[in-house]
Amino acid sequence: MTVTTAETVWTETPTTSAEWIARAQKVSDILARDAVERDRVGAAPYAEVQLLKDSGLVTLLGPTEFGGGGQRWETAYQVVRVIARGDGSIGQLLGYHYLWAWAVRLVGTEPQIGAVEELYTSNNFLFGGAVNPRDTDLTIVDRGETLVYNGVKSFSTGGRATDLTVLEGIIEGTATHVFAIVPTAQDGIVFRGDWDNLGQRLTDSGTVEIKDVEVDWAGAAGFVDKEFQPLVYNTLNFPALEIVFANFYVGIARGALDTAAEYTRTRTRPWPYGGDNKELATDEWYLREGYGDLQAKLWATEAFVDQVNRESDAVLHDARENLTEQARGDLAVRIAAAKLRAADVALEIGTRVFELTGARATSNSVGLDIFWRNVRTHTLHDPVAYKRREVGGYVLTGEIPEPTWYT
Structure with missing residues (x-):
């Protein structure tokens, strides 16, 4: 395992959203170097968590008065996405941490909120x-x-x-x-x-x-x-987690597409029996068509998830007492749609990249399978069919989902 911060000196703490996302990209690049090798070993992620802590990402949402980043959820979603691009497992860990760190705001009392946020932020603690x-x-x-x-x-x-x-x-x-x-x-x-x-x-x-x-x-x-002490805001636990899912799904999809494109540029050989032979694989019409199709789908999905990120951010940072059942339901449907769209595009990209890279890309040393395996595993968290049903009911009748452990 080579994940380490020994070679990286994290000096100034980021202060803006853009700086935090840039910090996340540096962490993601470190994780990507040996993501396949670490995946094969499957050890507990102690070193990876230490990297998240040392870089400051663990306390991104923590209050500044306790040493945290004081950022909003919209930045946290982007950070999760960037980390998942380099390592889907660690993107999930960080996304879940952000949700559980925020859970005291979802269901806790004001004194509990202050105590928990001081505890985890000042100590740089990770939640499970x-x-x-x-x-x-x-x-x-x-x-x-x-x-x-x-x-x-x-x-x-x-x-x-x-x-x-x-x-x-x-x-x-x-x-x-x-x-x-x-x-x-x-x-x-x-x-x-x-x-x-x-x-x-x-x-x-x-x-x-x-x-x-x-x-x-x-x-x-x-x-x-x-x-x-009940509030409608208390019922946001699962929607707030599902939009985190959507972000690390598109992060994994982006990692898969970028990795495959680099492989095609540097290692894929052109097909010599097509009657329109090319010297370079990057000139093959079917490869250009394939990458163009996947890129367009991913861009569209990222844009939609970004929009729902902003909607979720606005609700999560608003006063808890302001959330109505209708507004909660409207948001839950939008999050369900973002999640199912992110799952679909990530699964498609994770599968089709093999068609665009060639037979040699199935080598275990390449590790292109990690993206599909990661997204295939987590998208079974709850049936996507039920998300489609929620969105369909909303479209046809205006029905909003009743809050449950999975809606």
Whole structure:
């Protein structure tokens, strides 16, 4: 593994959006150098997370008074996209971190927001989340002053490389869900290290066992005197995460197209049996047509995702009390559309680049498969067909999605 910041001195902290995106590009370039080799090993991403921390990207959204970048979500989306271009796994890690760091704003009380943001920003902590909503076997026992979590969660992204873990469970004998943020390094959090999937192999998204993890009631996000304080804004958890998905999908797609184009420029041989033989592969009409088609589709998708990024940014940074159910629904549909469009174009590019690079490009040493494997793995997070249905219902009847764990 060669990912290291030893050769890079991160001097001045970026202050503008453009500077932060440029910083992300430098990090992405470092990650891209050995992304294939690190993917093959599939180790926990300790070095990669340290790179994110050293570069300042972990605290991009953190308040400036605690040493953070004080940036908006629109910049964070672009940063995630740029990182995913070099390494899809690390783009996912960073995107999830941003969402979980913001989760206290989504569901927490004002005192909780201040405490959590100071904690993670001043310490340069990375978030992970044991919050797979399809696992209902994480239970909570109310012991009066404290809550005790026990059970198992799969798909705990970030795993061993994180500093803080977001827990979600149900209070025993009730239907009450409680989120809490706890230190990852404790005896009661045990990672099985069983993430061995087709793609996104460096996200360490395996199973985690929670054993008698105790949380003060004061740390139960959004609860005051054991009663949850509801807002429409509380229901943005999943849409806010899905637009992060869309950005690292298009980032992976951009990485695939750029990598393939460079291969074609430098290594693909022209086809000698077409009757219109060319000296260079870059002059082959079918290659120009293929790259032109994929580039046009990607540009269109990036532009649409950028627009939805701006819409999401405006909602997330507005006063929480301002969000209505209709505005929430309108945004959720737009995010669903951005996600499905990003998934479609990333999968198409990840597959078709092989047609444009040639048989030799299937060599494991080239590693062009990493892009398709990464996006294929994560786009199965929830069925895209249901996103299409949400958008279709909105178009035909004006119906907005009912907030659930996946809408």
